[in-house]
Amino acid sequence: MTAHKRFLVLLAGCIVLSQAAIAQVAVHVEPVTLHSPRPLTDQSKAAVIRDYLHAWSGLQAALEQNRPELLDADFVGIAKDRLADTIHQQGQLGIRTHYQDRSHDLRLLLYSPDGLSIELTDTVEYDVQLIDHDKVISTQHESARYLVVLAPSEVRWRVRVFQSTHD
Amino acid sequence: MKSGFPLLLSGLFLGVAQLATAQGTTVTLPKTVEAGTPFSIQSNGSGKATLYIIGTGQVLKRDVQLGESTSFPAGSLYNAGRYLAVLTQDSSTQNGSFDVVPASKPAEMSFFAKPSRLPVGLHDGITGTVYVFDTYHNLISAPTPVSFELSTPSGTLQKRALVTSEGAAWTAMDSTAQQGIDRFAARIGDISSTRIVGQVPGDPCTLKMNARQSGQQVELITDPVRDCSGNAIPDGTIVTFTQSYKGTQSTIDQPLKRGVAQVTMQVHPGATLSVASGVVMGNQIGWTK
Numbered sequence: 001m002t003a004h005k006r007f008l009v010l011l012a013g014c015i016v017l018s019q020a021a022i023a024q025v026a027v028h029v030e031p032v033t034l035h036s037p038r039p040l041t042d043q044s045k046a047a048v049i050r051d052y053l054h055a056w057s058g059l060q061a062a063l064e065q066n067r068p069e070l071l072d073a074d075f076v077g078i079a080k081d082r083l084a085d086t087i088h089q090q091g092q093l094g095i096r097t098h099y100q101d102r103s104h105d106l107r108l109l110l111y112s113p114d115g116l117s118i119e120l121t122d123t124v125e126y127d128v129q130l131i132d133h134d135k136v137i138s139t140q141h142e143s144a145r146y147l148v149v150l151a152p153s154e155v156r157w158r159v160r161v162f163q164s165t166h167d
Numbered sequence: 168m169k170s171g172f173p174l175l176l177s178g179l180f181l182g183v184a185q186l187a188t189a190q191g192t193t194v195t196l197p198k199t200v201e202a203g204t205p206f207s208i209q210s211n212g213s214g215k216a217t218l219y220i221i222g223t224g225q226v227l228k229r230d231v232q233l234g235e236s237t238s239f240p241a242g243s244l245y246n247a248g249r250y251l252a253v254l255t256q257d258s259s260t261q262n263g264s265f266d267v268v269p270a271s272k273p274a275e276m277s278f279f280a281k282p283s284r285l286p287v288g289l290h291d292g293i294t295g296t297v298y299v300f301d302t303y304h305n306l307i308s309a310p311t312p313v314s315f316e317l318s319t320p321s322g323t324l325q326k327r328a329l330v331t332s333e334g335a336a337w338t339a340m341d342s343t344a345q346q347g348i349d350r351f352a353a354r355i356g357d358i359s360s361t362r363i364v365g366q367v368p369g370d371p372c373t374l375k376m377n378a379r380q381s382g383q384q385v386e387l388i389t390d391p392v393r394d395c396s397g398n399a400i401p402d403g404t405i406v407t408f409t410q411s412y413k414g415t416q417s418t419i420d421q422p423l424k425r426g427v428a429q430v431t432m433q434v435h436p437g438a439t440l441s442v443a444s445g446v447v448m449g450n451q452i453g454w455t456k
Contacts, residue, residue, distance in 0.1 A: 035332065037291070037339065059223065078304050082224050082246055089226040097221055110335050113294035114281035119335055130221055130253055132228075137219065137255055140262045144249040147308055147333055149298065161298070161334075162223070164249040165308050166199050166266040 026103035027053065036111040040118075048118050048150055049106060051157040056101050059083065059162075064098045066091045076151060079162040098129040102141075118157065121165075122146045199266045202303050203245045207238040208252070216256035224248040224267075247305035269305035276300065276313075278353045280362035286369040287346055287396050291339035293317060293364055297353045298335050306334040314354045315340070317364070320347045342366050344396040368398035374449030376408070376442040378434075380456060385434040389442060389449070391426040399426050404444060412438035 029049060034040055055074035062070035068084040075083060090096060105123040112118070123145045130137040149161035200206050208218060212233035220227040224246030231237045233256065244250070247269045254261045277298040285292050295315050299307045310330045315338045317325040323345070327338045343349070346368050352361040372395035378387050387408050392400040406428035409418045412435045421428045434440065434454045442449035 036337065063223070086223060086226055093226060093228045095219070095226065095228065097226070099223070109333055110296075110337070112279060112296040112335075113337055113339055114279055114296060116279050116281070117296065117298075119333060121333065128221065128251055130219055130251070132217075132219075138251075138253045138260050138262055140251055140253075140264070142249060142251070142264060147306055149306070149335075161306050163247050163306055164223075164266070165247070166268045 025053070025056075025101050028103070028105045030105070030107040032108050034108055034111050036113060038111050038113050038115060040108065040111045044111075045108065048108070048120070048157050052106070052120070052122070052148060052150060052159065053104065055159045055162075056099075056104075060099050060101075062087060063090065064096055066096055073156075074159060075162070076153065076158040077160040079159045083162070094133045096131040098127075098131065100127045100129075102126055116151060117160070118150045120148050120150070122148060197265050199268045200244065202247050202267050202270050202301060202305055203242050205239060205241045205243070207236045209236045210234065210254065212256075214256060216254055219253040219255075220244070220250050221253065222246070222248045222250040222267075225250075245303040245305075247301075247303075269307045269309075270301035270303065271307070271309065272301065273299045273307060273311055273355045273358060274302035275304070276353060276355055276358060276360055278360040278362065280351050280364065283363065284365040284367060285342050287342050287366050287394065287398060288344055288369060289342045292342045293340045293349075293351060294337065295340075295351060295353060295362075296335065296337040297331070297355070297360075299331055299355055300334075307331070308334050311355060316350075316352045316354070317343075318350050318352075319343050319345060319366075320349075321345055344398075346396075346398040368400050369394040369396070371400050371404075371444045371447045374406070374442055374444055374447055376428075376440070376449055376452070378440060378452050378454065381431055383433070384431045385440075385454065386429070386431045387440060387442070388429040389427050392423060392428070392444065400444070402426070406442060406444045408432070409441045409443070410434060410438045411441070 058070055058074035066087050068087045071080050071083050102125040106120055108120045110119040125143050127141050129139045144164040147163050147165045150157040151160045210233045214233050216231050216233050218229045218231045229237055244267050247267050249264055249266055252263045280295045297313055299311050301307055313329050313331055313336045315327045317340045323343050325340045329336045346366050349364040349366055350361050351364050352359055371392050375390045376387050378385050402423045404423045405420050407418055407420050408430050409416055419430050421430045436456060438454050440452045440454055
């Protein structure tokens with residue numbers, strides 16, 4: 001490899017690293033003050049947060065590519081139906097949307113006594129890009145408070161309710 | 168992005184219109200619109216433009232005539248959430264956002280009750296959790312009164328009146344002393360949901376057997392087996408009879424039939440007979456005949 005090629009490889013690596021840094025999402029979790037008699041172990045808490053943040057990745061990919069099947073791993077029930085309907089509407093209109101989350105401020109609210117649901121709020125900072133027939137129409141920064149209910153499934157927590165709320 | 172027109176939304180909005188600024192342009196938007204209600208968008212200026220309303224819950228796109236009102240009939244936007252309004256004309260784009268909020272009247276609930284079957288007399292043994300939704304399946308985050316009721320066939324009633332927090336409420340109730348089928352109901356306004364909870368007897372409370380000679384053998388029979396609340400232990404529950412004699416043991420497992428367990432066995436004179444069911448020990452009899 002010549003010095004020039006080495007430099008190009010190094011430069012490419014730096015670009016990838018800087019993009020990863022830019023895309024890094026800040027996550028803050030409020031101390032747990034659950035209204036529930038059921039204790040939430042640290043392991044379960046970590047799993048819920050991990051799976052919820054992963055759901056944002058699934059949402060981003062599904063809405064950007066208009067592929068509802070990308071929701072299957074992370075969403076279930078009402079949340080999945082709604083997002084799938086939105087993707088269907090986007091497909092019919094020839095548009096796509098790119099949601100890039102920038103930060104999450106999470107607060108766990110309820111671990112139901114039966115262990116079948118966890119409710120949390122998430123104040124999210126994110127960018128939304130609207131693309132109509134491959135033309136970027138607009139990019140807007142938003143902040144919204146989401147109310148989220150997750151339910152356990154075979155190997156992970158899935159999002160059952162995903163709804164931004166008016167403060 | 169530059170903008171050449173203010174964007175004004177009006178209709179059945181909740182809250183006061185907000186003034187926002189995007190790229191130096193004034194945008195007038197409402198704070199909120201109730202899910203499913205009609206609304207209209209008024210724009211200033213002239214010429215044709217395209218209006219996008221973008222959210223994770225729904226997406227709309229309309230060709231609009233600037234300077235005219237664009238009406239959205241009831242049911243156009245029904246999924247609660249944050250929506251972006253993007254109006255474009257040629258290279259001009261104007262952005263704003265507003266919230267669609269759930270309808271205030273509850274229309275349905277998700278009611279999770281557990282377990283479906285449990286022993287009598289268990290403190291906080293029955294739990295119920297509800298999530299409250301409007302007619303469009305939006306979670307109603309505003310505090311909403313909810314009541315839970317647990318009723319038994321004999322009429323015993325436990326009641327809890329609560330208010331939802333962020334769309335959810337939960338309670339825990341005691342299983343009662345009497346076995347049977349209970350009804351566990353959650354009520355929100357004029358909607359309700361009921362789950363059936365089976366209360367079964369607990370562990371046997373006292374286990375007593377009697378022995379009598381029956382030909383060459385001995386017949387062992389228990390008194391009717393009940394839990395500590397007096398409920399009959401269900402037939403099929405295994406009762407174990409044990410004979411201990413000179414350091415050896417022989418056992419016979421027998422299911423309850425009509426509330427009692429009965430067995431006939433060869434018994435050595437001087438043997439000790441005992442009875443048990445699960446972890447509950449009964450009486451012992453020294454057989455001397």
